[in-house]
Each structure stands twice: as C-alpha cells, then as structure tokens.
C-alpha cells in the first residue's frame with residue numbers, strides 16, 4: 440500500500456502518469472511535473488482520466504519513495520535542479536537509456552547526485568497506455584540492497600502490476616536501455632520492407648550484442664533473459680505502439696519523425712557505440728543505429744554493411 444501518500448511520481452509524461460494511475464490502486468499518489476499545462480487528461484497519454492487518488496503538483500512532493508520518470512537525456516538537468524531536495528529518500532529510476540553526456544545509466548546519475556538516497560530501478564516490458572488501462576503487466580524492481588528491494592517490490596506492486604525483484608541493477612538498466620536501440624533497427628528493417636525474417640535476425644543478433652555489452656559491464660549472466668532484456672526487446676521490436684520501433688520504421692521508409700517524441704534509443708545508440716568502441720565490445724547493430732541517428736548512413740547502407748560482415752560461428 441502507499442501508506443498515506445508516501446509514494447510520488449516525478450515526471451508527468453506518458454509513463455509517469457501511467458504509473459501514478461496504476462499506483463492509485465494502492466492509495467494516494469503524488470504526480471509532479473515541471474509545468475503541468477493540462478487537467479484531467481494528459482495529452483501524452485490520451486484517453487486516460489486521473490483517479491481521485493492522484494494529486495498533481497508542481498511543488499516537489501514530500502513522499503519518501505519517489506519514482507523518477509524523466510527521460511534519460513533529461514535526467515542530468517533535472518538533477519541539477521532537484522538533487523539536493525531528493526537526497527536521502529528512496530529513488531526509483533524508471534528511465535530506459537544511457538546519458539550521452541556522461542555515459543552513465545540513470546541509476547548511476549541518481550546515486551552520484553544523491554549519495555544518501557536508496558536507488559532502485561523499475562523496468563521491463565510495459566507500454567504506458569497498457570499500464571494506465573489496468574492491463575496486466577510484469578516489471579522488474581532492481582535494488583542493490585535486498586531488504587530495500589523487498590520493501591519497494593511490495594510497496595509498488597498493485598493488483599495489475601506484478602513486480603519481480605533482483606539485485607542486478609546494472610543488468611536490468613542495460614536491458615531496458617539497449618532494447619530500445621535494437622527496436623529502432625527492427626523498425627528500420629520493417630520500414631524498409633526487408634521482411635519479418637530480417638527483423639527476426641536483427642532481434643536475435645541484437646540480443647546477442649546486448650548480452651555481450653551487459654556482461655562486459657558486470658551484469659549477471661541470466662539477467663538479460665528476463666523481463667528487462669529479452670522480455671522488453673520482444674515487446675518493443677514487434678509493436679507499433681513503441682516510439683523507438685516507429686522511429687526506426689520512419690527511417691526505413693525515408694520519412695521524417697516528430698522530434699518532440701521521446702525516442703530513447705537514438706541517443707542511447709550513440710552512447711553505446713562510443714562506450715563499445717572504447718572498451719572493445721563488438722556491437723555492430725548498435726553502431727549502425729548510431730550511424731542512422733547521426734544521419735551518417737541510411738538504412739540501405741546499414742543493411743549492406745551488416746550483410747558484408749565476415750561469416751562467423753553463432
């Protein structure tokens with residue numbers, strides 16, 4: 440239960456709003472946005488009415504568990520403004536990405552900015568619209584401190600939101616960040632008319648490079664086969680509900696894409712390509728997605744480069 444309004448969500452975009460709606464099943468929830476210009480229905484999450492248990496605010500709530508649902512590339516600026524006020528509380532990162540400016544994950548950014556906080560991660564296959572509609576969803580709650588993780592797992596599970604628990608923060612964060620990159624590649628293949636077989640190849644070989652990168656960064660070997668990793672990759676690479684997939688589709692079709700839409704995989708691909716090159720981790724699909732995001736190559740060239748790679752063992 441929310442224990443009398445002790446849970447709040449920071450970031451009133453689609454995901455933050457959906458989480459607040461779901462958590463309202465447990466009790467009062469605060470929903471903070473820096474400039475909430477709407478009442479009743481969030482234009483980023485159309486068709487969803489806020490329950491009475493959700494209190495919207497532009498003043499940081501006093502709750503002791505805060506879910507941070509600000510996009511990964513905005514988290515640095517958000518923390519510059521608010522870290523001092525957040526320190527010492529339980530901070531649950533809900534962003535899926537790697538910060539391009541620092542190469543750090545959202546949980547690392549939170550831990551460095553708020554050294555007295557308990558940092559956790561909530562991630563896994565979940566579209567905001569599905570969560571807000573109360574459709575059944577399974578997520579992973581990761582926290583290095585097992586007892587804090589256990590407490591948060593119970594505090595944030597609802598009748599429709601089923602949270603599994605792990606201590607592998609690195610693994611689950613990379614699962615969530617990297618699947619967006621591969622989903623862009625999958626969307627590009629579909630958008631370019633390369634077919635479902637090509638998509639299956641990209642998803643499978645993409646998962647291989649996700650696992651390689653995660654292992655090189657210290658993730659536990661099995662984590663990426665769980666909800667955050669394989670689970671979220673399946674969802675994001677196969678559904679046009681995904682913004683990353685749709686962005687890839689637009690690239691494949693040679694169409695423009697609304698720059699106001701949050702597409703975490705584009706900046707994350709660039710961060711991953713940089714880290715992988717520096718650390719000698721082979722990430723061919725991610726490197727090509729970075730090339731697409733930087734408009735250095737087009738989808739036809741990316742496919743030619745992938746097919747021209749040396750033949751190797753699986």
Ligand SMILES: NC(=O)C1=CN([C@@H]2O[C@H](COP(=O)(O)OP(=O)(O)OC[C@H]3O[C@@H](n4cnc5c(N)ncnc54)[C@H](OP(=O)(O)O)[C@@H]3O)[C@@H](O)[C@H]2O)C=CC1
Pocket residue numbers: 450451452453454455472473474483508509510511513514516517533534535536565566567568700701703
């Ligand atoms: N949507 C989904 O289905 C899911 C999203 N996620 C993850 O959740 C994260 C957020 O995505 P999502 O909610 O969809 O994105 P949206 O584009 O819907 O919303 C982003 C929100 O972040 C706010 N924001 C941006 N910069 C700042 C800042 N510096 N300070 C405060 N608020 C800021 C924006 O506010 P403003 O309008 O003022 O700019 C906006 O409300 C991403 O990492 C995404 O991968 C995870 C699972 C599912």
Ligand SMILES: O=C(CO)COP(=O)(O)O
Pocket residue numbers: 535563564565566567619622671674675680681682683684701702703
């Ligand atoms: O993370 C998500 C689903 O788990 C949402 O994906 P998109 O950001 O691609 O819409």
